[in-house]
Amino acid sequence: MQVIRRVVFNQKGGVGKSTIAANLAAVAASRGKRVLLIDLDPQGNASHYLSGQTRAPEGRSAMDFFNQMLNISMFSKDTTDFVSDTPFPGLSLLASHPELGELMAKLETRYKMFKLREALEQLGDHYDEIWIDTPPALNFYTRSALIAADRCLIPFDCDAFSRQALYNLMASVEEIRADHNAELAVEGIVVNQFQPRASLPARLVAELKAEGLPVLDPPLSSSVKIRESHDAAKPMIHLDPRHKLSLEFVALYEKLA
Numbered sequence: 001m002q003v004i005r006r007v008v009f010n011q012k013g014g015v016g017k018s019t020i021a022a023n024l025a026a027v028a029a030s031r032g033k034r035v036l037l038i039d040l041d042p043q044g045n046a047s048h049y050l051s052g053q054t055r056a057p058e059g060r061s062a063m064d065f066f067n068q069m070l071n072i073s074m075f076s077k078d079t080t081d082f083v084s085d086t087p088f089p090g091l092s093l094l095a096s097h098p099e100l101g102e103l104m105a106k107l108e109t110r111y112k113m114f115k116l117r118e119a120l121e122q123l124g125d126h127y128d129e130i131w132i133d134t135p136p137a138l139n140f141y142t143r144s145a146l147i148a149a150d151r152c153l154i155p156f157d158c159d160a161f162s163r164q165a166l167y168n169l170m171a172s173v174e175e176i177r178a179d180h181n182a183e184l185a186v187e188g189i190v191v192n193q194f195q196p197r198a199s200l201p202a203r204l205v206a207e208l209k210a211e212g213l214p215v216l217d218p219p220l221s222s223s224v225k226i227r228e229s230h231d232a233a234k235p236m237i238h239l240d241p242r243h244k245l246s247l248e249f250v251a252l253y254e255k256l257a
Contacts, residue, residue, distance in 0.1 A: 006151045034126065035130075039093065046096070049230060059081075116147070146180075223243075225245055235249075
């Protein structure tokens with residue numbers, strides 16, 4: 001069975017990448033899938049969300065994983081050795097680290113852009129789905145994730161500036177697909193923080209659909225409950241499975257599955 005590898009990508013910060021990646025990964029695990037979430041954002045929001053910890057366990061982070069690529073030896077660890085368990089059954093984590101940014105220049109200089117894809121191809125016997133959370137920039141880590149994944153989700157937060165940025169994002173994905181990863185495709189645009197009573201969000205979503213862009217239903221509602229979810233370090237499916245937002249995450253995952 002082929003492992004599904006998804007990347008959640010947007011160059012803009014604050015659009016819900018980490019929230020979407022963590023919640024959809026949690027839904028997948030709750031359905032009995034063996035799931036790995038990889039957090040490549042040095043801010044580590046997804047890592048804290050799924051582990052409740054501000055720091056990764058010693059030697060078990062994305063920084064340690066990438067650092068090994070710069071210090072290859074005959075005693076190199078397997079990729080699974082950098083992965084940690086989470087409190088949620090079936091859901092594992094390759095946690096972020098605040099020093100990821102310091103490694104980036106070295107990784108770029110030594111052409112390590114394809115190493116993440118090689119590593120994920122070796123994890124086929126361990127996971128059914130791999131989700132990748134990315135930094136809010138088109139940098140080494142984001143490009144590595146787009147090269148490693150076969151499906152891309154783009155969060156969209158319903159304003160005119162985000163709409164223009166959306167076209168640029170689609171073009172960036174297409175460039176990676178054309179140059180480095182023919183299997184990569186935009187699986188869908190995830191509308192986040194949607195307010196159905198406001199006229200602008202509804203109009204923008206309708207216009208994007210009319211243009212033929214792959215806007216996914218349902219949109220994810222704006223809710224203060226998500227802050228409680230973040231504070232408790234519990235994805236919505238575990239915090240309050242009957243909440244409207246939890247049901248939207250489940251319905252969204254079902255559309256993807």
